[in-house]
Amino acid sequence: MSVVAKSWLIVHRGEAPLVVSLPHTGTEIPPEIEARLVSPWLARKDADWWVDKLYDFAGDLGATVIRTAISRTVIDVNRDPSGASLYPGQTTTELCPTTTFDGEPLYRDGQAPDDAEIARRRAAFFDPYHAALTAEIVRLRQSHDRVVLYEAHSIRSLVPRLFDGPLPQFNLGTNSGGSCDAALTASVEAACDASSLSRVTNGRFKGGWTTRHYGQPSEGVHAIQMELACRGYMDDPVKTPTPDAWPAPYRPDQAAPMRAVLNDVLSACIAFARDPA
Incomplete structure (x- = not known):
């Protein structure tokens, strides 16, 4: 596996027909x-x-892993770059978020980014991230x-503020079936359902912009999103978290059952892609 990295964008190249995108694990925010x-x-x-720790086995399966170290507060690389809502009529966050998931303002009064600044952030971070995704998909499609x-x-x-009640532990999104073949959805569902952990498909999360944009089954690119409930691998607060308790530490023993399922999920993705049918 080769590694291509700049200060905030890391690409671990594999040869299996699987690209794992980690768009929201970054915490870096430019000082200004x-x-x-x-x-x-x-x-x-x-x-x-x-x-990123939860999926640190992905490279051993031969997957290509792409990660940005930039915080989603700077720019969310999984939002529609036009600014259009992914979930019309439902609460969500913007391309450059101005509130937290809980509705708290992120910027001091008068300090939120204007259109010109959003465009600069898009050019600096969003566009290179998706250029890297596109390049890796094209590379793998050659073989x-x-x-x-x-x-x-x-x-x-x-x-x-975003959804009622507790989420299932595995939340699959396929843009209501439009971003991948039904056989891929079924194989991922089967991997999840073989465990004792809960699962839903196309519930509150149907896939972000990346899943919807790249998922072109007729062109040989099948995209699927997995939204995990944090309680599968760390202590998950029952109330709005506070600085003294969040983020909770990663708990390897707690994560082990979820990691085992995720290993099966990624293996199922690779098997599907290699199936000549």
Whole structure:
């Protein structure tokens, strides 16, 4: 496996027909942006904590792993770059978020980014991330008839502003079946359902912009999103988290059952992509 890295963008290249995207594990915020924020802790609160550690076996399967170290508060590389909502009529966050998942303001009064700054952030971070994703998909398609793009995410189990009640532990998103072949969905569902952990498909999370944009089954690119409930691998707060308790540490013993399922999930993705049918 080769590694291509710049200060904030890391690509671990594999040869299996699987690309794992980690768009929200970053916590880096340029100083000139952090100075305008209400709280550095609030700005990092909604990171997909420890997901890169949770999937650190992916390279051993031959997957290509792409990760940004930049915080989603700077720019969310899984949002529509036009600014259009992915979930019309439902609460969500913007391309450059101005509130946390819990509705707390991220910026001091008058300090939120304007359109010109959003465009600069897009050019600096969003566009290079997706250029890297595109390049790796194109590279792998040269040697594989099918490639799976797997979007790896996590979120607290309870976020009342975004959804009612606790999330299942595995939340699959396929843009209501449009971003991948039904056989891939079924094989991932089977891997999840073989465990004692809960699962839903196309529930509150149907896949972000990346899943919807790249998922072109007729072109040999099948995209699926996995949103994990954090309680599968760390202590998950039952109330709005506080700085003294969040993020909770990664717990290897707690994570072991979920990691075993995720290993089966990624293996199922590779098997699907290699199936000549």
